[in-house]
Amino acid sequence: MTRRSLSAACAATAVIWGGATFAEISPADIVWEDEIAIPASLSGTPGDPVAGAVTVSSRSAGNCLSCHQNTAMPEHDFQGNIGPSLDGSGARWSEAELRGIVANAKRVFPESMMPVFYNDNPEDYIRPGEAYTARAYNPETFSTLLTAQQVEDVVAYLMTLTDW
Amino acid sequence: MKTMTKLWATVAICGAMLSSTAFADPHPDAELIIEGELHIATRAEPPEHLGGVLPEIYSGWLFRTDETRELQMDDFDNPGMLFAERGEDRWELAEGTANQSCADCHGDVESMAGVRAVMPKVNENGELWSMQNYINNCRTERMGADAWGWNSEPMKDVTSLISLQSRGMPVAVKIDGEAAEFWEKGREMYYTRFGQLELSCANCHEDNWGRMIRADHLSQGMSNGFPTYRLKNASIVPLHQRFRGCIRDTRGESFAEGSQEFRELELYVSSRGLGLPVEGISVRQ
Incomplete structure (x- = not known):
């Protein structure tokens, strides 16, 4: 093994080891199980259910309550009823x-109205815009609707919703 | 297997939602009577071309709060009437190199009765035009005046005034003959899922009308109330401006107000409300 390939191998190993803390899985690299589930953390950092609750309720983040009712958040008015209630999601689904x-x-509901929250490929959309400006998207800044960590946080929060 | 069981449970939940009261007349007892005299139907049989996707068609008026609905029942309370009043002055105003007013050719604005009900309409050159196009054509070709911007104040004033002349007349846009190809394109657009949120008009206004998206009670997206006075904008909102707002809210790149695409969409959306009376100038949230 040459010196150069050795250092490359070491670097790769470091990435794998460090992955639990640092490496983020990009949307294109997600490994799906049974077509619909993602066993591995997207961020490598455990989700924080408290931060997840903020993402779920915040209009400028996940805005999940726009379409989903959630009994555990009585402090938030105007919960939508487009999609199913979030109640019991942690009991009905695995992480x-x-x-x-x-x-x-x-992936699991092909005709769903629910947006894809973790895809950064503008090619997958029809006339994607620059956020809510009505202007064309900027290839430099087009990104997922939620970050890898926000997805993890939301999942951690949903796992706490076991009553229904 | 486990996943399939969960899927069926979810399907059952969705089924329960569908059979709930979401798809029903939101205010079964509400009647739109303006100034205690003019009865305007807010419910109608759906047009045949819809193929049964809506059980009955409802004016957006029925989906609004008591307070908002009441504003439209009294012309003094309806803030949109101020635009029509200004429109009356503009109707009489001679402008341009020809020094002509609308009234010089068209006489009393009451001669415009029925115009709003058939807009948008294919013109003599085979182009699909909205009311704004016809107005600007008069201005540039006959009056020798500048065209007005689609969302400009004078355009809002005069379209409000002209629409008001058709108040109570059923929407009667033509969708066959020369209009058919435009209508088809508008239809395709209605079902296209735009933007990063991948939402079509149909997602909200056909599949989920009657439900709540946050504080908004989703209507069937009927256009018979346009131009509408929108409380949120504190102004008259032309239909294309509303289209733009909807596409913006899909995190999408909009088309321009007045564009070919929006005129085609205007025709198709209007045709979903065939039979509902023109309300312009309505009041919405």
């Missing part, structure tokens, strides 16, 4: 399944 649904609900 890997919830990660799959939050990242790309259209």
Whole structure:
């Protein structure tokens, strides 16, 4: 093994080892199980259910309550009823399944109205825009709707919703 | 297997939602009566071309709060009437190199009765035109005046005034003959899932009308109330401006107001409300 390839191998190993903490899985590199579930964390950092609750309720983040009712958040008015209630999602689905649904609900429900929250490929959309400006998207800044860590946080929060 | 069982459970939940009261007349007892005299139907049999996707067609008026609905029942309370009043002055105003007013050719604005009900309409050159196009054509070709911007104040004033002349007349856009190809394109657009949120008009206004998206009670997306006075904008909102707002909300790149695409969409959306009376100028949230 040459010196150069050795250092490359070491670097690769470091990435794998460090992966639990640092490496993020990009949307294109997601490994799906049974077509609909994602067993591995997208961020490598455990989800924080408290941060997840903020993402679920915040209009400028996940805005999940726009379409989903959630009994555990009585402090938030105007919960939508387009999609199913979030109640009991942690009892009905596994963590890997919830990660799959939050990242790309259209895998399990192909006709779903639910947006794909973890896809950064503008080619997959019809006339994607620059956020909510009505202007064309900027290839430099087009990104997923939620970050890898936000997906993890939301999944961690949903796992706490076991009553229904 | 486990996943399939969960899927069926979810399907059952969805089924329960579908059979709930979401798809029903939101205010079964509400009647739109303006100034205690003019009865305007807010419910109609769906046009045949819809193929049964809507059980009955409802004006957006029925989906609004008591307070908003009441504003439209009194012309003094309806803030949109101020635009029509200004439109009356503009109707009489001579402009351009020909020094002509609308009234010089068209006489009393009441001669415009029925115009709003058939817009948008294919013109003599085979182009699909909205009311704004016809107005600007008069201005540039006959009056020798500048065209007005689609969302400009004078355009809002005069389209409001002209629409008001058709108040109570059923929407009667032509969708066959020369209009058919435009209508088809508009239809395709209605079902296209635009933007990063991948939402079509149909996702909200056909599949989920009657449900809540946050605080918004989703209507069937009927256009018979346009131009509408929108409380949120504190102004008259032309239909294309609303289209733009909807596509913006899909995190999509909009088409321009007045574009070919939006005129085609205007025709198709209007045709979903065939039979509902023109309300312009309506009041919405």
